[in-house]
Amino acid sequence: MPLLHDFNYHKPASMGQALKFLAKYKKAAILAGGTDIIGEIKEGIAVPEALIDIKGLAELKKIEFKNSKLTIGSLVTFSEIIESKVIKSKLPVLIEVARTVGSVGIRNRATMVGNICSAVPCMDSGPVLSAYEATINAKGPKGQRKIAVDAWFLAPRKTSLKKGELVTGVTIAVPDKKHAGCYVKLGRYSGEDLAQASVLVLALPKNIYRIAFGSVGPTPIRARNIEKLINGHLLDEDIIEKAKKLILETVFPITDIRATKEYRMLMCQVMFERGIKAAASRLAGGGPKYGESLM
Amino acid sequence: MKTAINFSLNGQKISVDVEPYETLLEMLRDRLGVKSPKCGCDRGDCGTCTVMLEGRTVRSCLILAIEVDGQKIITLEGVMKDGDLTPLQKTFIEHNSFQCGFCAPGMILSATELLRKNPSPNKVEIQEALSGNLCRCTGYSPIIDAILEHTKGGK
Numbered sequence: 001m002p003l004l005h006d007f008n009y010h011k012p013a014s015m016g017q018a019l020k021f022l023a024k025y026k027k028a029a030i031l032a033g034g035t036d037i038i039g040e041i042k043e044g045i046a047v048p049e050a051l052i053d054i055k056g057l058a059e060l061k062k063i064e065f066k067n068s069k070l071t072i073g074s075l076v077t078f079s080e081i082i083e084s085k086v087i088k089s090k091l092p093v094l095i096e097v098a099r100t101v102g103s104v105g106i107r108n109r110a111t112m113v114g115n116i117c118s119a120v121p122c123m124d125s126g127p128v129l130s131a132y133e134a135t136i137n138a139k140g141p142k143g144q145r146k147i148a149v150d151a152w153f154l155a156p157r158k159t160s161l162k163k164g165e166l167v168t169g170v171t172i173a174v175p176d177k178k179h180a181g182c183y184v185k186l187g188r189y190s191g192e193d194l195a196q197a198s199v200l201v202l203a204l205p206k207n208i209y210r211i212a213f214g215s216v217g218p219t220p221i222r223a224r225n226i227e228k229l230i231n232g233h234l235l236d237e238d239i240i241e242k243a244k245k246l247i248l249e250t251v252f253p254i255t256d257i258r259a260t261k262e263y264r265m266l267m268c269q270v271m272f273e274r275g276i277k278a279a280a281s282r283l284a285g286g287g288p289k290y291g292e293s294l295m
Numbered sequence: 296m297k298t299a300i301n302f303s304l305n306g307q308k309i310s311v312d313v314e315p316y317e318t319l320l321e322m323l324r325d326r327l328g329v330k331s332p333k334c335g336c337d338r339g340d341c342g343t344c345t346v347m348l349e350g351r352t353v354r355s356c357l358i359l360a361i362e363v364d365g366q367k368i369i370t371l372e373g374v375m376k377d378g379d380l381t382p383l384q385k386t387f388i389e390h391n392s393f394q395c396g397f398c399a400p401g402m403i404l405s406a407t408e409l410l411r412k413n414p415s416p417n418k419v420e421i422q423e424a425l426s427g428n429l430c431r432c433t434g435y436s437p438i439i440d441a442i443l444e445h446t447k448g449g450k
Contacts, residue, residue, distance in 0.1 A: 009298070009315035009361050031362075038318070038357045039338050051315070053362060079351065103427020104405065106339055108351040109358070191426030192340070 005041075008050040015139060015166075018054055022164050023141060025050045030166060032075055033109040035102070036118040060168060065090055068176055071137075073169040074114075078107035090174050092290040093181025093200070097128045099291050100185045103192040113167050116152065119159050119219070122258075126153065126220030127200035128183060130212035134172045140165035153219035179204050180282035184271040184294050188258060196259040197251075199271045203279035207232055211272070216251035216264050223250050226272075235280055243276075244269040271295070300364040304329070305373025313360040320344045322360035323370065331371035331400040335429070342428030345401035346370050352401075352408045371400040374407060383407060383445050390441035394432035401428045406442050415446045 008025075012018040022028050029037055029048035032055065040046035054060060060073040065086045072081065078098040081087055087094050101107055101115070101124045115125040116136070129149045136147040141164050152159050161167065180203045187193030198214040208231050211223040226243050233239050253264035274294045281287030288294065297312040304327065313322060323329040323346070335343035337356050344356040347369040374381060380388070384403060393399045402425065409416055409424035416424065421442050422435075430438065 006314070006316055008296070009359070031359075034359070034362070035339055035354070035357050038359065042337065051359075055362070099423075102339075103342065104408070104424055105342060105345055105352045105354050105427045108348075109353050191423065 005047060007041075007048055009053065010050060011053040011056050013056050015057060015059070015168075018052055018057060018166055019139065019141060019164065021050065021052045022166060028052055030054055030117070032111045032114045033077060035106050035110040036114060036120075054166070062169075063087065065174075068174050069171050070174050071169050071171045072112055074167050075111060076113075076169075077109060077111050078102075079104070081112060082107070091132075091172065091181075093183055093202075094128060094172075096181070096290045097124050097183045097200070100124050100183070100187075100195075106192075113170060116170070117159060117161065117167060119153055119157050121156050121218055122194040122196075122198075122215040123220075124183075124185065124195060124198065124214070127198055127212040127214040128181070129170060129172070130220040130222045131181070131200045131202045131210045132172045132174075133210075134170050136170055137168045138162075138165045139168050144168075146171075149220075150222065156218050175202075175204060177205050178283060180279050180287070182275045182279035182282065182287075182294075184275040184278075186267050186271060186295055190293060190295075194258065197253065197264045197267050197271060199268065199275050201272070201275040201279040203276070203283040205283070207235060209276065209279070211276070213251050213268060216253035216268055221251060223247070225250060235276065240273055240276065244272060247272055298361055300361055302363045302365060303367045305369055311360070315359060315361055317360045318356055319346070319358040319360050319363055319368075320355040323355060323368075329370050329372060333397055333400065335397070340427075340429070341398075342401040342405065343398055345404045345428065347404055347408065350408075352404050369404075371403055374403065381407075383410070383442070386441045386445040387438070390437045390444065392433060392437040392441045398428055398430040398432075402430065402438055406438075410442075410446070416442070418443065 010021045027048050028050045031051040031053040060075040062073045063084050064071045078101045081098040082095050112125050115123045134149045136152050138145045183200045185198040186196045195215040197216050200212050202210040211226050213221040226246050230239050230243050247268050251268050253261045255261045278287050299312050301310050332346050332355050333343040335341035339354040339357045345352050346355045349366055405425055405428050421439050
């Protein structure tokens, strides 16, 4: 199918040039991997006057680990995350997340920053960034801005990025203490499906956990109420049962083509239990290998 | 506005004038007559439009032609050596891995990429690597069997 409308295409060679192009148009869209935006243009969901291809900006292609902070540039693809040695050693759960995104052919092109800029509720990158309290780095005509992940996602397909701004990357403060994560994603079948529900559990020493759900609300849901209930307590069946009850007041999914609301709520309980147990065992040095499906 | 782009297609230098809204798939099929990439779902889900861009499989339906300026593209036509089928392709034929053949170019490119990264994948790894390539005829078993056979035979 041909694309439905004409637009200008620009490939700036510098950040300054990119920001100038963004300022020039009323409706400009950023093009990185294109796996979302090209489809949206085909379907008429996005009607940009211009596409600004940022693939010429080499500084956005980096994965950096400095002072316990992992920064992933806007042009880093999910495949590059999966292949990254530094991510494998510092934050392996990110690889577990990346491996569930689309298929190889999509991951070779799609970027994590693109995923959170599209901000579709079923995105896989939301819960991990939420639980690890990531910051989104943006540049605009007024300079640089850091946005906390909680303030980033506003609604489905809506973020707090302002007109004229460009996301340069995402920074995750990797806990200095020992830590382990677990991402559990539910699809209709294994392989390339979008999430019906997802949960990410981060386990820290002394029974401290951070929990975030995806695909069961308009934006990722950081479950602070559940954290408050369980943190500091020994993780026994009793506390897990109490937490599972609380999930029903925490997530608010809708019924759509992929699953009913009731099924998603029930499965959140199942996935939470498996996820928190796996994260706890990983923290203790055992547990399922990263990437192993728990569903 | 038409823009001139230059890229390498199966080892050959190509120059074309493209409109920004032309997809890579449209350019390959309609302008250059390269017919191995197919238009299936046209939204990145089915994998029939798979080509290799800078050594990695991508969805040519979700890439603009103008984006590949200065880059290297390999299609199934370029995977074959001097018109000969690769050992992997021959194993696919031996296993009767295709019926209608519409998914075949994408399947072979995805399998080729997998085997380059991981020369002896197990069944789960093969399933994972091919999960973005849909086949409506075979039920996948003959395709997976062929790749497993290929890795065992060391062909």
